[in-house]
Amino acid sequence: MNRVAQYLGRDKELTVLTTTTIVVTLVLYALLGQRIFSLAGMQSMSIQVTEFGLLALAMGLAMLTGGIDLSIVAAAGLAGLMSALVMSGQIIPLTGDNHGVLLVLGVVVALVTGLLTGLLNGLIIAKLSVPPILATLGTMIFYTGIGMAITKGNAVGIVVPEFARVVSVAVGPAPLVFILLVLAFVAVGFILKKTRFGRRMYLFGENDVALRFSGARTERTIILTYMLIGLVVGVAAIIIIARANSMRVGFGESYLLQTILAVVLAGFNPFGGKGRIVSLGIALVLLQVLSTAMTAFAFSPYAKNLVWGALLLLVMTMTHYVLRGRRAPKIKTPVDMTGGREAPTGTVRTADKALLTQ
């Protein structure tokens, strides 16, 4: 029993989050029962969570390094558009036997576009030292602009018939795209935990100057981070266009708030250096269950937004109280070596890094 308590106490936020998720799910199950928790309901939920989950993963990676990526939804839109254009038959006409080629080409184009958007973000942030929030604000407008200039705001339909079927393929009871999401989470989790690059992402978020002075090439870490984000966004784009079987500029703009909510809910520190992929997965479960339940209760989009916003504020203030007790013992009074002539530095807590770097 003691060991269980110890295990649960190791990551209090994760424990709280998991408990909340279980309680909320049980309450909603009691209220709604088979209406949303049937096999078909679970399947449609797991498909819905996929595109959002990948975008949240991308946002989480940015937050690990103490940044934020406002351009993810726009980049996913652009990658989706490029891919949809390839598969729309407008550039390469569809003949009887090139379905497979077009499909592969469409997937590759989405991934490459995603990577390129990430590369541009990374270069602007690392090489020009533009703060991530402003750099990605600029690229967000820019990527939307590229998509708008190409399509004039019209939807691009996909004519490769096999492509939409990707969504309905299932492995056993689980849809293929959901397995893709799980794989993406495992892969990113592996990179973060087991590779040098992944550890450096955490260290960069914790203290970028210290990381640089320890001999790491921090600029490369940042560029790689945003390229990884771009790749994840590219995968998200594929799933988005497969679900809708078409793409238009301005898709999913409301996702931006929700991805930040998911990441903060999962206990990621917006100032960097802290966050677990497992927690993000559980936060996604909670959000998806809530979202489906709100749809079942026929909430208006505004009411949904209200709930998301209130939840975001609630989580942030709760985290403040949870962390407050933890931070206090860290302050130490340095030994006064000037014989009292000068006030020793650090006797008064310097302003939170948070407030200086935001």
Next chain:
Amino acid sequence: MKRTPFQMAFHRRMTAMEKTLLAIIVLYVGFVALRSATFLSAATFFDLARSGAAITILALGVLIVFVSGGIDVSFPAVAIVSGYSAVLISRALGVDNLMFITLSAITIGALLGSVNALLIHFYRLPTLIVTLGTASVFHGAMAILLGMKTYTRADVPKSMLDFGGARLFTLDINGSQVGLTVFVPVVVAVGVLTWFLLYRTRIGRSVYAMGSNEESASRIGMGLLKTRLFVYMYVGGLSGLAGIVYFSNLAYINPAALIGTELAVIAAVVIGGAKLTGGEGTILGTLLGVVLWQLFQNTLIHLGLDSSFNDLFFGGVLILILGFIYYRQRQANKRALVFAAS
């Protein structure tokens, strides 16, 4: 030393950012004027002034938040919520008075702003995430409590219609009447007030101080809570005013309007040289940024390009300018051996 007319008027030199922006605007206007004969006319500029008024007021509010070292994305929600509820109050009470409507909008806006300030101050939360949350909460609460009914011209309070239609003076050009809107003096007044508060009052100086270094500001005895309350309530108040100006201009009250423009307005302010790290930013730069954005929004048509190219141009220029500003800072930091990215 010879003083330029600019220095005589403003008692400072033009910043590099303002020069760059001014050059881009002059070049762009010159280019468009060469391509299109109808562009350089009073009508175009009066039209730009009318449609850009509300955005300019919002941008001045955003500037103050930037100077204080924060970022606010809730201002369109605050503008809509305060403007919409002020109109509803006026309709419910039957008081059709512009002063009353505007004052209630400003009061509601300032109250909503104080919510932001308190959350940011007491919970030490990142300003972006707080305001993202409050924006959804404010707008969602309005939708639930007051509904989302739109009001067309017939139902808009008459005083607002008069305000939106009033002209400072009217020119008769080739038989068509073009007039300069009364929004212009309102915007100028807001600009002067913002300038006065920022540069000539103690609270305004503490906004700059807090943005430059919060710890230092607090140690020399500036109240951080007071400063934050001032910043966010001022932004809220300006947003309320902007909401009324916006609705008056359109003569159509749509509670879903403006939402989603926050990042574009912030981009316009950023292009004007305000820095996210706080303590920097000028009113002139902000105005130039808004002008550049409005030009891209409204005049591409004169170049034979349709409006789909707005974002492409604006985004491209924004990235270039951001790269330019921060690359210079990076070089300066390198020379001064400053390692923290601050």
